[in-house]
Amino acid sequence: MQYVSGQMLTPEGFRPGHVGYEDGIVLEVGEGLVETAEAEGLIVPTFINAHTHLADLKVPIDLDLPLEEAVAPPNGLKYRYLAEAPDDEIRSSFSTLSRKMAKNGTSRFIDFREGGVKGAKLLKGIGKGGGAKPFIMGRPKDRVFDKEEMTKLLDTVHGVGVSSITDWPYEELEALADFVRSHGMPFALHASERIREDIDKVLDLKPSFLVHMTKATRDDMDACRDADVPVVVCPRSNLFFGSIPPLKEMVESGLKLALGTDNAMTTLPDMMTEMEFAARILRSQGGRSMRPILDMALLGGRLILNEVDSIGIAPGSPCEFMVLRSYEGDPVTNITLRSGERDVRFVCLGKYTWRGWR
Structure with missing residues (x-):
């Protein structure tokens, strides 16, 4: 059995401890440090990136374009690229980013x-051989509900995620939403990203989760909380297109x-960069704890995937943990504000491991 050792994140916070693992399975989680370890530092679960559009990696972004003309269907710059790009080019983007994410702890x-x-089929199989693995939220080719198309789509994807x-x-x-839910699969959509949208209409679709809510009001947030609908925030993307997510208000809403x-x-x-941006935005809005940001990155995606209800690494679970460089001071603040890819000491995903910067 092999070990990592250091300050380990538990449901009660960071504690001195160690993780023992073998053949891709966590076998031991214990208090106290061990002398012989593959890596030492801050031991945390891996990240779940809760919202991506990886296929548009090679889109030649035009800085003069507003959000709608850049990414909105059907004629935004992104969609024109996706309609013309060769399949092998898009799949290459998936593979490149999957490997990059894994080595950085996602x-x-x-x-x-x-x-x-x-x-959707272009994304199938990505991550085999050690990369980050996709949870595929597909969508119809056009903005219409076609039962035959959707039946085929649901055989390929994990769920359905549409624009707005x-x-x-x-x-x-x-x-579309009724059909997806009737098959027991998650349905999600973007909401109030560019403009505020009618939250009652959004929630009437009974989504599994929403993305953005940048233009949401406190009443909108409260409605989502009461409906138990999680929200994925993407601060760097919002900032690029001229918006700042109301993170403090979102956190305070519960x-x-x-x-x-x-x-x-x-x-x-x-x-890691996303966490830092989110943490600095939260701080600028009056936030006094960075723990909500850490929870968003480590726990939030797992809640959406209905896997866990608290942070921690448990015996018997598949290996999904990493070890980060430990600086002096509070581990939560260090991870959210002072960590980057050079601080990744060790990543363990199943039977695959990566050793990072020393």
Whole structure:
């Protein structure tokens, strides 16, 4: 059995401890340090990147374009690229970013995959051999509900994630959401990203989670909290397009929150950088604790995937943990504000391990 040792994140906070593992399974989680360890530092679960669009990595972004013209269907710059890009180019983007994410401590990512059945199939199999693995949220090729197309799509994806109620005929969106839920699969959508949208209409679709809510009011947040609908925030993407997410208000509302990186065309899927941006925004808005940001990155995505209800590493679970460089001071503040890819000492995903910067 092999070990990592250091300050370990538990449901009660950071404690001196160690993790023993073998053949991709956690076998021992204990108090106290061990003398012989593969790595020493801050031991935490891996990140779950709760919202990505990785296919647009190679879109030549035009800085003069507003959000709608850059990414909105069907004629935004991104969609024109995706319609013309060769399949092998898009798949290459997936593979490149999957490997990069894994080495930086991200084990899985929830990707809103455009292009219907064909687009979803391009993402299948990515992550085998040690990369971060996708949770595929596909969508119809066009903004209409077609039962035959959706039946085929649901055989390929893990769930369905669409743009927004502003982009869709609402009746088509209702039919789509009903169909997805009837098959026991998650349905999600972007909400109030560019403009405030009717939260009652959004929640009437009974989404599993929402993305952005940048323009939401406190009443909108409270409605999502009461409906037990989590929200994924993507601060760097929002900032690029001229908005700042109301993180302090979201935290104070009691919303379940997760962290994502959004479009690869503007924002690489680097969860440490995303955490730092989120932490600095929260601080600028009056936040006095960075723990909510750490929870968004480590716990929020797992809540959306219905895997756990608290942070920790448990015996018998698959290996999904990493060891980060330990600086003096509070571990939460260090991870959220002072850690980058050079601080990743060790990553263990199943039977695959990476040793980072020394």
